Amino acid sequence: MAKVEFRNVKKSFGKVDVVKQFDFTVQDGEFVVFLGPSGCGKSTTLRMLAGLETITDGEIYVGERLMNKIDAKDRDLAMVFQSYALYPHMTVYENIAFALKMKGMSKPDIDTEVRKAAKMLELESLLNRKPKELSGGQRQRVAMGRAMVRTPKVFLFDEPLSNLDAKLRGSMREEIKQLHRELSTTTIYVTHDQIEAMTLADRIVILKDGYVAQVGTPTEVFKRPANKFVAQFIGNPSMNMLDAKLVNRNDEWMIELGNITMPLPERFKTLASRNLAIHFGIRPTDIHLRAEHIDHQRVLPVPVNILDKELLGASILLKTQIEGQELTVETQAAEVDVDALTLYLDMDAIHLFDALSEKSLAS
16 A cells, blocks of 8 residues: 655646646545546546656656656556456456466465455356456456456556446445455546545545646535536536626625525625625525425525426426526425426525636635
8 A cells, every 4th residue: 555646747748738737645545536527637647647658747656656757567556447458368367367477476376366356356156257258347347356466555447337337337336445445455546427436435636627626525525616617517416506796785795696685694704805796506405395494594585487397216306497597406396287486595505606716705
């Protein structure tokens, strides 16, 4: 196990800057997820650590060892790829044992390590099969087993579950989490799937356009997003974001949402210093059909028109309109058979962002 440090790391392909600045430390034994949309630089950053991409500028350390000029094979890292990368002509046993054989380990020791990994990953009955005889989930477990037996300082996962169906992704997430609990190896996991990030990570690094947008625990990035991008990227359905204004009326700070005016919540007042165009954010689950569903008095009733309904099983998604802007609501109500109603917004759950910088006014 080892700490991993990225010090002002940058990566360019010609004139295109893919990773513009990356400073971050993964603590020894920590499970960190790099999360972001396609093209944000997360996989490139992981590949620089693995030695599969050269570093344009900056330094990467594993423990106290500078990695910049060390060959990939000598970095003592194990990587699990999206494409599994198994040898098709080898059995499961031979695939898992391959790295140990290359290290010159004795056959009895190889056998011990392979069977230990196979037992942990429930592959014992599959050891004599070839990859073509396995399901996608089984192939991914073989790839994990091959990484495990190397007992590396750091595990690297590059979108390992994106080729699997939804049910299998859920079970594989639990297997990866259980693997980390048992081995406590420093792990860096790359994904664009926020569910994977929220369920697996000790901390999440959210990237956008080659920069770090926010670092925090799953709870921190969900409840206290640093900017509008993070607020809308984390959470499904996405956070509602409405155009509004922060204005001072008779020495009282107010939020104006079209013709709707509401007092500025106390937690934002120390940051209010001027009239400001803002984005008013609220999650669909923080909007209710009845005031009594909110366990305090800081509630804002708003009349809306219903545009559409989507049944999600136990809940229903309402697409509504407020002051000419779309507002999505997720509720447990089984049936909503009207075209207009009053919704109740939990004012303790709102988020405000500067419309120009898009930074949170609560950060």
